[in-house]
Amino acid sequence: MPTGAAAPPESAERASGVVTWAASADLVGEGTAGQDYRLIVHTSVGGTGLRVRVTNAFGDRPLTLDDVHAGLRGEGAALRHGSNRRLTFGGERTVTVPEGTAAWSDPLPGTWPAGTDLAVSLHTPDAAGPATGHWLAMQTSYTGPGDHTAEESGTNWTGTTGSWWYLDAVSVRPPRAGTGALAALGDSITDGRRSTPDSNHRWPDYLARRLAVSRAAVRGVADEGISGNKVLADGIGQSALNRLHRDVLSLPGVRTVLLFEGVNDLKSHTGVTARDLIAGYREIAHRVHAAGKCVVVATVGPFAGWPEWDPAAEAVRREVNRYLRNSRDFDAVTDLDRVLRDPHHVTRLRPTFDGGDHIHLNDKGMRALADAVDPGSLDCARRPGSGPAQPAPGGSGAIGPRH
Structure with a gap:
Protein backbone atom coordinates (compact mmCIF):
# COMPACT_ATOMS: atom_id res chain seq x y z
CA MET A 1 0.00 0.00 0.00
CA PRO A 2 1.34 3.48 -0.81
CA THR A 3 2.42 5.47 2.20
CA GLY A 4 1.25 8.99 2.93
CA ALA A 5 -0.76 11.13 5.27
CA ALA A 6 -3.16 9.28 7.54
CA ALA A 7 -6.48 11.07 7.77
CA PRO A 8 -7.01 12.53 11.27
CA PRO A 9 -10.44 12.48 12.89
CA GLU A 10 -12.73 14.75 10.91
CA SER A 11 -13.35 17.07 13.88
CA ALA A 12 -9.63 17.90 13.82
CA GLU A 13 -9.68 18.48 10.07
CA ARG A 14 -12.71 20.70 9.68
CA ALA A 15 -12.26 22.94 6.67
CA SER A 16 -12.34 26.66 7.06
CA GLY A 17 -14.42 28.61 4.60
CA VAL A 18 -17.83 27.81 3.13
CA VAL A 19 -19.12 24.74 1.36
CA THR A 20 -19.60 25.42 -2.36
CA TRP A 21 -20.73 21.92 -3.38
CA ALA A 22 -21.71 18.77 -1.53
CA ALA A 23 -23.58 15.50 -2.02
CA SER A 24 -24.85 13.13 0.64
CA ALA A 25 -22.77 10.02 1.24
CA ASP A 26 -24.06 6.50 0.66
CA LEU A 27 -22.94 3.17 -0.78
CA VAL A 28 -22.30 3.30 -4.54
CA GLY A 29 -20.87 -0.15 -5.25
CA GLU A 30 -17.54 -1.95 -4.96
CA GLY A 31 -14.17 -0.25 -5.09
CA THR A 32 -11.89 -1.02 -8.05
CA ALA A 33 -8.11 -1.15 -7.66
CA GLY A 34 -6.18 1.05 -10.07
CA GLN A 35 -9.24 3.06 -11.10
CA ASP A 36 -9.31 6.74 -12.02
CA TYR A 37 -12.35 8.93 -11.41
CA ARG A 38 -12.75 12.40 -12.90
CA LEU A 39 -15.75 13.75 -10.99
CA ILE A 40 -17.64 16.75 -12.36
CA VAL A 41 -19.30 18.97 -9.75
CA HIS A 42 -20.81 22.45 -10.03
CA THR A 43 -19.77 25.18 -7.60
CA SER A 44 -22.24 27.59 -6.00
CA VAL A 45 -20.09 30.25 -4.31
CA GLY A 46 -16.60 31.22 -5.46
CA GLY A 47 -13.48 32.00 -3.49
CA THR A 48 -9.90 31.06 -2.67
CA GLY A 49 -8.30 28.17 -0.83
CA LEU A 50 -10.30 25.37 -2.42
CA ARG A 51 -10.47 22.15 -0.39
CA VAL A 52 -12.15 18.83 -1.06
CA ARG A 53 -13.47 16.24 1.37
CA VAL A 54 -12.91 12.60 0.47
CA THR A 55 -15.04 10.04 2.25
CA ASN A 56 -14.85 6.42 3.34
CA ALA A 57 -17.97 6.65 5.49
CA PHE A 58 -19.34 3.27 4.42
CA GLY A 59 -16.09 1.44 3.71
CA ASP A 60 -15.06 -1.68 5.61
CA ARG A 61 -11.30 -1.10 5.21
CA PRO A 62 -8.96 1.89 4.84
CA LEU A 63 -9.19 3.81 1.54
CA THR A 64 -5.97 5.05 -0.05
CA LEU A 65 -5.92 7.80 -2.68
CA ASP A 66 -2.44 8.33 -4.07
CA ASP A 67 -3.13 11.13 -6.55
CA VAL A 68 -5.86 13.78 -6.31
CA HIS A 69 -6.17 16.81 -8.60
CA ALA A 70 -8.69 19.60 -9.06
CA GLY A 71 -9.21 21.76 -12.13
CA LEU A 72 -11.81 23.59 -14.15
CA ARG A 73 -13.69 21.55 -16.71
CA GLY A 74 -13.47 22.55 -20.36
CA GLU A 75 -15.57 20.13 -22.39
CA GLY A 76 -16.37 16.51 -21.63
CA ALA A 77 -13.53 15.04 -19.58
CA ALA A 78 -11.03 17.66 -20.78
CA LEU A 79 -9.91 20.48 -18.49
CA ARG A 80 -9.15 24.13 -19.11
CA HIS A 81 -5.49 24.59 -19.93
CA GLY A 82 -3.36 25.32 -16.89
CA SER A 83 -6.13 24.80 -14.33
CA ASN A 84 -5.38 21.27 -13.05
CA ARG A 85 -3.63 21.31 -9.67
CA ARG A 86 -2.49 18.54 -7.33
CA LEU A 87 -4.18 18.41 -3.94
CA THR A 88 -2.29 17.37 -0.82
CA PHE A 89 -3.36 16.08 2.56
CA GLY A 90 -1.19 17.17 5.45
CA GLY A 91 1.42 18.11 2.87
CA GLU A 92 1.44 14.64 1.30
CA ARG A 93 0.08 13.61 -2.11
CA THR A 94 -1.19 10.29 -0.72
CA VAL A 95 -3.87 9.97 1.94
CA THR A 96 -5.28 6.93 3.70
CA VAL A 97 -8.79 7.39 5.06
CA PRO A 98 -9.84 4.88 7.75
CA GLU A 99 -13.17 3.17 7.38
CA GLY A 100 -16.09 5.25 8.65
CA THR A 101 -14.27 8.59 8.32
CA ALA A 102 -13.54 11.42 5.90
CA ALA A 103 -10.58 13.74 5.27
CA TRP A 104 -10.19 17.31 4.02
CA SER A 105 -7.40 18.26 1.66
CA ASP A 106 -5.04 21.17 2.21
CA PRO A 107 -6.23 24.42 0.58
CA LEU A 108 -5.22 25.16 -3.02
CA PRO A 109 -3.94 28.68 -3.76
CA GLY A 110 -5.74 30.78 -6.32
CA THR A 111 -9.32 31.89 -6.95
CA TRP A 112 -12.03 29.43 -7.94
CA PRO A 113 -15.11 30.87 -9.64
CA ALA A 114 -18.76 30.50 -8.67
CA GLY A 115 -21.20 28.68 -10.90
CA THR A 116 -18.52 26.65 -12.66
CA ASP A 117 -17.90 22.97 -13.36
CA LEU A 118 -15.02 21.70 -11.26
CA ALA A 119 -13.29 18.41 -12.07
CA VAL A 120 -11.87 16.48 -9.11
CA SER A 121 -9.70 13.59 -10.31
CA LEU A 122 -8.90 10.67 -7.98
CA HIS A 123 -6.76 7.55 -8.31
CA THR A 124 -7.48 4.52 -6.13
CA PRO A 125 -4.44 2.18 -6.23
CA ASP A 126 -5.87 -0.70 -4.20
CA ALA A 127 -9.55 0.07 -3.56
CA ALA A 128 -11.79 -2.87 -2.72
CA GLY A 129 -14.94 -3.56 -0.78
CA PRO A 130 -17.87 -1.16 -0.26
CA ALA A 131 -17.29 2.23 -1.88
CA THR A 132 -18.75 5.48 -0.55
CA GLY A 133 -20.14 8.21 -2.78
CA HIS A 134 -23.41 9.48 -4.19
CA TRP A 135 -25.34 7.20 -6.53
CA LEU A 136 -27.76 9.54 -8.37
CA ALA A 137 -25.52 12.39 -9.48
CA MET A 138 -27.63 13.51 -12.49
CA GLN A 139 -24.20 14.38 -13.87
CA THR A 140 -21.85 12.47 -16.13
CA SER A 141 -18.37 11.92 -14.70
CA TYR A 142 -15.50 9.96 -16.20
CA THR A 143 -13.41 6.90 -15.42
CA GLY A 144 -10.35 5.13 -16.75
CA PRO A 145 -7.62 2.66 -15.79
CA GLY A 146 -4.22 3.83 -14.60
CA ASP A 147 -3.26 7.16 -13.08
CA HIS A 148 -4.11 10.03 -15.42
CA THR A 149 -5.28 12.50 -12.78
CA ALA A 150 -2.61 15.09 -13.69
CA GLU A 151 -3.58 15.12 -17.38
CA GLU A 152 -5.75 17.93 -18.69
CA SER A 153 -6.67 15.98 -21.82
CA GLY A 154 -9.77 13.77 -21.79
CA THR A 155 -8.15 11.15 -24.03
CA ASN A 156 -7.58 8.52 -21.35
CA TRP A 157 -10.93 9.03 -19.64
CA THR A 158 -12.82 6.55 -21.79
CA GLY A 159 -15.51 5.39 -19.33
CA THR A 160 -18.42 7.24 -17.79
CA THR A 161 -20.28 7.03 -14.49
CA GLY A 162 -23.51 8.58 -13.26
CA SER A 163 -22.30 8.59 -9.64
CA TRP A 164 -19.81 10.57 -7.57
CA TRP A 165 -17.19 8.30 -5.98
CA TYR A 166 -15.30 9.01 -2.74
CA LEU A 167 -16.05 12.76 -2.84
CA ASP A 168 -18.76 14.44 -0.78
CA ALA A 169 -17.85 18.14 -0.30
CA VAL A 170 -15.86 21.08 -1.67
CA SER A 171 -15.24 24.35 0.18
CA VAL A 172 -13.74 27.77 -0.59
CA ARG A 173 -13.07 30.99 1.30
CA PRO A 174 -15.47 33.57 -0.23
CA PRO A 175 -14.19 37.11 -0.77
Whole structure:
Protein backbone atom coordinates (compact mmCIF):
# COMPACT_ATOMS: atom_id res chain seq x y z
CA MET A 1 0.00 0.00 0.00
CA PRO A 2 1.34 3.48 -0.81
CA THR A 3 2.42 5.47 2.20
CA GLY A 4 1.25 8.99 2.93
CA ALA A 5 -0.76 11.13 5.27
CA ALA A 6 -3.16 9.28 7.54
CA ALA A 7 -6.48 11.07 7.77
CA PRO A 8 -7.01 12.53 11.27
CA PRO A 9 -10.44 12.48 12.89
CA GLU A 10 -12.73 14.75 10.91
CA SER A 11 -13.35 17.07 13.88
CA ALA A 12 -9.63 17.90 13.82
CA GLU A 13 -9.68 18.48 10.07
CA ARG A 14 -12.71 20.70 9.68
CA ALA A 15 -12.26 22.94 6.67
CA SER A 16 -12.34 26.66 7.06
CA GLY A 17 -14.42 28.61 4.60
CA VAL A 18 -17.83 27.81 3.13
CA VAL A 19 -19.12 24.74 1.36
CA THR A 20 -19.60 25.42 -2.36
CA TRP A 21 -20.73 21.92 -3.38
CA ALA A 22 -21.71 18.77 -1.53
CA ALA A 23 -23.58 15.50 -2.02
CA SER A 24 -24.85 13.13 0.64
CA ALA A 25 -22.77 10.02 1.24
CA ASP A 26 -24.06 6.50 0.66
CA LEU A 27 -22.94 3.17 -0.78
CA VAL A 28 -22.30 3.30 -4.54
CA GLY A 29 -20.87 -0.15 -5.25
CA GLU A 30 -17.54 -1.95 -4.96
CA GLY A 31 -14.17 -0.25 -5.09
CA THR A 32 -11.89 -1.02 -8.05
CA ALA A 33 -8.11 -1.15 -7.66
CA GLY A 34 -6.18 1.05 -10.07
CA GLN A 35 -9.24 3.06 -11.10
CA ASP A 36 -9.31 6.74 -12.02
CA TYR A 37 -12.35 8.93 -11.41
CA ARG A 38 -12.75 12.40 -12.90
CA LEU A 39 -15.75 13.75 -10.99
CA ILE A 40 -17.64 16.75 -12.36
CA VAL A 41 -19.30 18.97 -9.75
CA HIS A 42 -20.81 22.45 -10.03
CA THR A 43 -19.77 25.18 -7.60
CA SER A 44 -22.24 27.59 -6.00
CA VAL A 45 -20.09 30.25 -4.31
CA GLY A 46 -16.60 31.22 -5.46
CA GLY A 47 -13.48 32.00 -3.49
CA THR A 48 -9.90 31.06 -2.67
CA GLY A 49 -8.30 28.17 -0.83
CA LEU A 50 -10.30 25.37 -2.42
CA ARG A 51 -10.47 22.15 -0.39
CA VAL A 52 -12.15 18.83 -1.06
CA ARG A 53 -13.47 16.24 1.37
CA VAL A 54 -12.91 12.60 0.47
CA THR A 55 -15.04 10.04 2.25
CA ASN A 56 -14.85 6.42 3.34
CA ALA A 57 -17.97 6.65 5.49
CA PHE A 58 -19.34 3.27 4.42
CA GLY A 59 -16.09 1.44 3.71
CA ASP A 60 -15.06 -1.68 5.61
CA ARG A 61 -11.30 -1.10 5.21
CA PRO A 62 -8.96 1.89 4.84
CA LEU A 63 -9.19 3.81 1.54
CA THR A 64 -5.97 5.05 -0.05
CA LEU A 65 -5.92 7.80 -2.68
CA ASP A 66 -2.44 8.33 -4.07
CA ASP A 67 -3.13 11.13 -6.55
CA VAL A 68 -5.86 13.78 -6.31
CA HIS A 69 -6.17 16.81 -8.60
CA ALA A 70 -8.69 19.60 -9.06
CA GLY A 71 -9.21 21.76 -12.13
CA LEU A 72 -11.81 23.59 -14.15
CA ARG A 73 -13.69 21.55 -16.71
CA GLY A 74 -13.47 22.55 -20.36
CA GLU A 75 -15.57 20.13 -22.39
CA GLY A 76 -16.37 16.51 -21.63
CA ALA A 77 -13.53 15.04 -19.58
CA ALA A 78 -11.03 17.66 -20.78
CA LEU A 79 -9.91 20.48 -18.49
CA ARG A 80 -9.15 24.13 -19.11
CA HIS A 81 -5.49 24.59 -19.93
CA GLY A 82 -3.36 25.32 -16.89
CA SER A 83 -6.13 24.80 -14.33
CA ASN A 84 -5.38 21.27 -13.05
CA ARG A 85 -3.63 21.31 -9.67
CA ARG A 86 -2.49 18.54 -7.33
CA LEU A 87 -4.18 18.41 -3.94
CA THR A 88 -2.29 17.37 -0.82
CA PHE A 89 -3.36 16.08 2.56
CA GLY A 90 -1.19 17.17 5.45
CA GLY A 91 1.42 18.11 2.87
CA GLU A 92 1.44 14.64 1.30
CA ARG A 93 0.08 13.61 -2.11
CA THR A 94 -1.19 10.29 -0.72
CA VAL A 95 -3.87 9.97 1.94
CA THR A 96 -5.28 6.93 3.70
CA VAL A 97 -8.79 7.39 5.06
CA PRO A 98 -9.84 4.88 7.75
CA GLU A 99 -13.17 3.17 7.38
CA GLY A 100 -16.09 5.25 8.65
CA THR A 101 -14.27 8.59 8.32
CA ALA A 102 -13.54 11.42 5.90
CA ALA A 103 -10.58 13.74 5.27
CA TRP A 104 -10.19 17.31 4.02
CA SER A 105 -7.40 18.26 1.66
CA ASP A 106 -5.04 21.17 2.21
CA PRO A 107 -6.23 24.42 0.58
CA LEU A 108 -5.22 25.16 -3.02
CA PRO A 109 -3.94 28.68 -3.76
CA GLY A 110 -5.74 30.78 -6.32
CA THR A 111 -9.32 31.89 -6.95
CA TRP A 112 -12.03 29.43 -7.94
CA PRO A 113 -15.11 30.87 -9.64
CA ALA A 114 -18.76 30.50 -8.67
CA GLY A 115 -21.20 28.68 -10.90
CA THR A 116 -18.52 26.65 -12.66
CA ASP A 117 -17.90 22.97 -13.36
CA LEU A 118 -15.02 21.70 -11.26
CA ALA A 119 -13.29 18.41 -12.07
CA VAL A 120 -11.87 16.48 -9.11
CA SER A 121 -9.70 13.59 -10.31
CA LEU A 122 -8.90 10.67 -7.98
CA HIS A 123 -6.76 7.55 -8.31
CA THR A 124 -7.48 4.52 -6.13
CA PRO A 125 -4.44 2.18 -6.23
CA ASP A 126 -5.87 -0.70 -4.20
CA ALA A 127 -9.55 0.07 -3.56
CA ALA A 128 -11.79 -2.87 -2.72
CA GLY A 129 -14.94 -3.56 -0.78
CA PRO A 130 -17.87 -1.16 -0.26
CA ALA A 131 -17.29 2.23 -1.88
CA THR A 132 -18.75 5.48 -0.55
CA GLY A 133 -20.14 8.21 -2.78
CA HIS A 134 -23.41 9.48 -4.19
CA TRP A 135 -25.34 7.20 -6.53
CA LEU A 136 -27.76 9.54 -8.37
CA ALA A 137 -25.52 12.39 -9.48
CA MET A 138 -27.63 13.51 -12.49
CA GLN A 139 -24.20 14.38 -13.87
CA THR A 140 -21.85 12.47 -16.13
CA SER A 141 -18.37 11.92 -14.70
CA TYR A 142 -15.50 9.96 -16.20
CA THR A 143 -13.41 6.90 -15.42
CA GLY A 144 -10.35 5.13 -16.75
CA PRO A 145 -7.62 2.66 -15.79
CA GLY A 146 -4.22 3.83 -14.60
CA ASP A 147 -3.26 7.16 -13.08
CA HIS A 148 -4.11 10.03 -15.42
CA THR A 149 -5.28 12.50 -12.78
CA ALA A 150 -2.61 15.09 -13.69
CA GLU A 151 -3.58 15.12 -17.38
CA GLU A 152 -5.75 17.93 -18.69
CA SER A 153 -6.67 15.98 -21.82
CA GLY A 154 -9.77 13.77 -21.79
CA THR A 155 -8.15 11.15 -24.03
CA ASN A 156 -7.58 8.52 -21.35
CA TRP A 157 -10.93 9.03 -19.64
CA THR A 158 -12.82 6.55 -21.79
CA GLY A 159 -15.51 5.39 -19.33
CA THR A 160 -18.42 7.24 -17.79
CA THR A 161 -20.28 7.03 -14.49
CA GLY A 162 -23.51 8.58 -13.26
CA SER A 163 -22.30 8.59 -9.64
CA TRP A 164 -19.81 10.57 -7.57
CA TRP A 165 -17.19 8.30 -5.98
CA TYR A 166 -15.30 9.01 -2.74
CA LEU A 167 -16.05 12.76 -2.84
CA ASP A 168 -18.76 14.44 -0.78
CA ALA A 169 -17.85 18.14 -0.30
CA VAL A 170 -15.86 21.08 -1.67
CA SER A 171 -15.24 24.35 0.18
CA VAL A 172 -13.74 27.77 -0.59
CA ARG A 173 -13.07 30.99 1.30
CA PRO A 174 -15.47 33.57 -0.23
CA PRO A 175 -14.19 37.11 -0.77
CA ARG A 176 -17.07 38.71 1.15
CA ALA A 177 -16.87 38.49 4.93
CA GLY A 178 -19.90 36.95 6.58
CA THR A 179 -20.82 34.71 3.64
CA GLY A 180 -22.58 31.52 4.68
CA ALA A 181 -24.18 28.46 3.13
CA LEU A 182 -27.47 26.60 2.97
CA ALA A 183 -27.74 22.82 3.26
CA ALA A 184 -30.83 21.35 1.58
CA LEU A 185 -31.74 18.17 3.46
CA GLY A 186 -34.15 16.06 1.43
CA ASP A 187 -35.06 13.08 -0.70
CA SER A 188 -35.29 12.39 -4.45
CA ILE A 189 -36.89 15.75 -5.26
CA THR A 190 -33.89 17.52 -3.73
CA ASP A 191 -31.60 14.93 -5.34
CA GLY A 192 -32.91 16.11 -8.73
CA ARG A 193 -34.58 12.94 -10.01
CA ARG A 194 -36.47 13.63 -13.27
CA SER A 195 -34.62 16.91 -13.88
CA THR A 196 -32.53 17.14 -17.05
CA PRO A 197 -29.18 15.36 -16.56
CA ASP A 198 -25.92 17.30 -17.02
CA SER A 199 -27.80 20.61 -16.78
CA ASN A 200 -27.70 21.48 -13.06
CA HIS A 201 -31.49 21.77 -12.98
CA ARG A 202 -32.05 20.42 -9.49
CA TRP A 203 -33.96 22.92 -7.38
CA PRO A 204 -30.89 23.64 -5.16
CA ASP A 205 -29.02 24.57 -8.36
CA TYR A 206 -31.72 27.04 -9.36
CA LEU A 207 -31.70 28.43 -5.82
CA ALA A 208 -27.91 28.84 -5.89
CA ARG A 209 -28.22 30.95 -9.04
CA ARG A 210 -30.85 33.13 -7.35
CA LEU A 211 -28.71 33.58 -4.24
CA ALA A 212 -25.72 34.58 -6.37
CA VAL A 213 -27.54 37.73 -7.55
CA SER A 214 -29.39 38.47 -4.30
CA ARG A 215 -28.36 40.52 -1.30
CA ALA A 216 -28.44 37.47 0.94
CA ALA A 217 -25.29 36.58 2.85
CA VAL A 218 -26.12 32.91 2.26
CA ARG A 219 -24.44 32.07 -1.07
CA GLY A 220 -23.12 28.53 -0.79
CA VAL A 221 -25.55 25.66 -1.44
CA ALA A 222 -25.06 22.01 -0.45
CA ASP A 223 -27.50 19.53 -2.02
CA GLU A 224 -27.96 16.85 0.62
CA GLY A 225 -30.78 14.91 -1.03
CA ILE A 226 -30.86 11.12 -1.31
CA SER A 227 -33.42 9.44 -3.53
CA GLY A 228 -35.77 7.27 -1.44
CA ASN A 229 -34.61 8.88 1.79
CA LYS A 230 -36.84 9.06 4.88
CA VAL A 231 -36.88 11.25 7.96
CA LEU A 232 -37.28 8.39 10.41
CA ALA A 233 -36.03 5.07 9.05
CA ASP A 234 -32.90 3.90 7.28
CA GLY A 235 -33.45 2.39 3.86
CA ILE A 236 -32.06 3.92 0.69
CA GLY A 237 -29.43 5.85 2.56
CA GLN A 238 -29.40 6.52 6.27
CA SER A 239 -32.40 8.45 7.56
CA ALA A 240 -32.29 12.23 7.79
CA LEU A 241 -31.97 11.86 11.55
CA ASN A 242 -29.02 9.48 11.30
CA ARG A 243 -27.09 11.38 8.63
CA LEU A 244 -27.77 14.90 9.89
CA HIS A 245 -24.35 15.46 11.43
CA ARG A 246 -22.23 13.95 8.65
CA ASP A 247 -24.13 15.36 5.68
CA VAL A 248 -25.15 18.74 7.10
CA LEU A 249 -23.81 19.91 10.45
CA SER A 250 -20.19 18.96 9.67
CA LEU A 251 -20.06 21.12 6.53
CA PRO A 252 -18.10 24.39 6.82
CA GLY A 253 -20.00 27.66 6.77
CA VAL A 254 -23.52 26.20 6.88
CA ARG A 255 -25.76 28.82 8.42
CA THR A 256 -29.19 27.44 7.56
CA VAL A 257 -30.73 24.03 6.90
CA LEU A 258 -33.74 23.76 4.59
CA LEU A 259 -35.62 20.58 5.50
CA PHE A 260 -37.84 19.22 2.70
CA GLU A 261 -38.49 15.58 3.40
CA GLY A 262 -41.22 13.22 4.58
CA VAL A 263 -43.09 11.92 1.55
CA ASN A 264 -41.16 8.63 1.58
CA ASP A 265 -42.13 8.04 5.20
CA LEU A 266 -45.79 8.56 4.23
CA LYS A 267 -45.87 6.31 1.17
CA SER A 268 -43.94 3.40 2.71
CA HIS A 269 -47.04 1.87 4.34
CA THR A 270 -45.16 1.10 7.56
CA GLY A 271 -47.72 2.71 9.83
CA VAL A 272 -45.91 6.04 10.25
CA THR A 273 -48.25 8.53 11.91
CA ALA A 274 -48.30 12.31 11.90
CA ARG A 275 -47.15 12.17 15.51
CA ASP A 276 -44.12 10.07 14.48
CA LEU A 277 -43.10 12.46 11.70
CA ILE A 278 -43.64 15.55 13.84
CA ALA A 279 -41.36 14.07 16.51
CA GLY A 280 -38.71 13.53 13.83
CA TYR A 281 -38.99 17.10 12.54
CA ARG A 282 -38.72 18.44 16.08
CA GLU A 283 -35.60 16.41 16.78
CA ILE A 284 -33.93 17.70 13.62
CA ALA A 285 -34.86 21.30 14.50
CA HIS A 286 -33.54 20.84 18.05
CA ARG A 287 -30.22 19.43 16.85
CA VAL A 288 -29.77 22.12 14.20
CA HIS A 289 -30.52 24.86 16.72
CA ALA A 290 -28.16 23.28 19.27
CA ALA A 291 -25.42 23.56 16.64
CA GLY A 292 -26.11 27.29 16.33
CA LYS A 293 -27.75 27.09 12.90
CA CYS A 294 -31.19 28.03 11.60
CA VAL A 295 -33.72 25.65 10.13
CA VAL A 296 -36.31 26.47 7.48
CA VAL A 297 -38.92 23.77 6.96
CA ALA A 298 -40.94 23.04 3.82
CA THR A 299 -44.37 21.45 3.70
CA VAL A 300 -44.71 18.00 2.13
CA GLY A 301 -45.83 18.10 -1.50
CA PRO A 302 -48.74 16.17 -3.06
CA PHE A 303 -48.28 12.73 -4.63
CA ALA A 304 -51.70 11.35 -5.61
CA GLY A 305 -51.27 9.24 -8.74
CA TRP A 306 -48.09 7.63 -7.43
CA PRO A 307 -48.81 3.87 -6.96
CA GLU A 308 -48.29 3.97 -3.19
CA TRP A 309 -50.65 6.88 -2.57
CA ASP A 310 -53.78 6.17 -0.56
CA PRO A 311 -56.29 8.25 1.46
CA ALA A 312 -54.66 7.26 4.76
CA ALA A 313 -51.26 8.60 3.67
CA GLU A 314 -52.95 11.75 2.36
CA ALA A 315 -54.62 12.31 5.74
CA VAL A 316 -51.26 12.07 7.50
CA ARG A 317 -49.68 14.45 4.97
CA ARG A 318 -52.35 17.06 5.61
CA GLU A 319 -52.01 16.75 9.38
CA VAL A 320 -48.22 17.08 9.13
CA ASN A 321 -48.53 20.14 6.90
CA ARG A 322 -50.93 21.82 9.34
CA TYR A 323 -48.30 21.36 12.03
CA LEU A 324 -45.49 22.68 9.80
CA ARG A 325 -47.46 25.78 8.80
CA ASN A 326 -48.21 26.70 12.40
CA SER A 327 -45.32 25.34 14.46
CA ARG A 328 -42.87 27.58 16.26
CA ASP A 329 -40.19 24.89 16.19
CA PHE A 330 -38.59 26.38 13.06
CA ASP A 331 -37.13 29.72 12.05
CA ALA A 332 -39.24 29.99 8.89
CA VAL A 333 -41.51 27.89 6.72
CA THR A 334 -41.76 27.63 2.93
CA ASP A 335 -45.13 26.23 1.86
CA LEU A 336 -44.05 24.12 -1.09
CA ASP A 337 -47.28 22.14 -0.99
CA ARG A 338 -49.19 25.26 -2.06
CA VAL A 339 -46.65 25.97 -4.78
CA LEU A 340 -46.62 22.46 -6.24
CA ARG A 341 -50.22 21.28 -5.95
CA ASP A 342 -52.84 21.45 -8.68
CA PRO A 343 -55.35 24.09 -7.50
CA HIS A 344 -58.17 22.00 -8.98
CA HIS A 345 -56.98 18.68 -7.50
CA VAL A 346 -55.02 19.53 -4.37
CA THR A 347 -53.83 15.98 -3.74
CA ARG A 348 -51.93 16.05 -7.08
CA LEU A 349 -48.99 17.90 -8.58
CA ARG A 350 -49.68 20.65 -11.09
CA PRO A 351 -49.54 18.94 -14.50
CA THR A 352 -47.03 21.52 -15.73
CA PHE A 353 -44.64 20.56 -12.90
CA ASP A 354 -45.11 16.79 -13.09
CA GLY A 355 -41.99 14.89 -14.16
CA GLY A 356 -44.19 12.05 -15.37
CA ASP A 357 -44.72 9.89 -12.29
CA HIS A 358 -46.89 12.26 -10.18
CA ILE A 359 -44.31 12.76 -7.43
CA HIS A 360 -41.08 14.04 -9.02
CA LEU A 361 -40.67 17.39 -10.73
CA ASN A 362 -39.61 18.37 -14.21
CA ASP A 363 -37.28 21.32 -14.75
CA LYS A 364 -40.16 23.80 -14.62
CA GLY A 365 -41.27 22.40 -11.28
CA MET A 366 -37.69 22.51 -9.96
CA ARG A 367 -37.44 26.17 -10.89
CA ALA A 368 -40.81 26.97 -9.30
CA LEU A 369 -39.74 25.27 -6.10
CA ALA A 370 -36.52 27.28 -5.94
CA ASP A 371 -38.38 30.50 -6.74
CA ALA A 372 -40.67 29.88 -3.75
CA VAL A 373 -37.76 30.14 -1.30
CA ASP A 374 -37.29 33.69 -0.05
CA PRO A 375 -33.54 34.38 0.18
CA GLY A 376 -34.22 36.63 3.16
CA SER A 377 -35.66 33.72 5.13
CA LEU A 378 -32.31 31.96 4.92
CA ASP A 379 -30.45 34.75 6.73
CA CYS A 380 -30.91 34.61 10.46
CA ALA A 381 -28.70 35.24 13.44
CA ARG A 382 -28.69 32.84 16.36
CA ARG A 383 -26.44 31.44 19.02
CA PRO A 384 -25.88 27.76 19.82
CA GLY A 385 -28.58 26.21 21.95
CA SER A 386 -31.12 29.02 21.58
CA GLY A 387 -34.64 28.71 20.19
CA PRO A 388 -35.87 29.77 16.74
CA ALA A 389 -34.08 32.88 15.60
CA GLN A 390 -35.12 36.24 14.19
CA PRO A 391 -34.46 36.19 10.42
CA ALA A 392 -32.66 39.10 8.83
CA PRO A 393 -34.80 42.12 7.96
CA GLY A 394 -36.85 41.51 4.85
CA GLY A 395 -36.90 37.71 5.20
CA SER A 396 -40.37 36.27 4.92
CA GLY A 397 -40.42 32.89 3.19
CA ALA A 398 -43.55 31.68 1.45
CA ILE A 399 -45.43 31.95 4.76
CA GLY A 400 -43.02 33.85 6.90
CA PRO A 401 -40.42 33.83 9.66
CA ARG A 402 -41.14 32.68 13.18
CA HIS A 403 -40.98 35.66 15.51
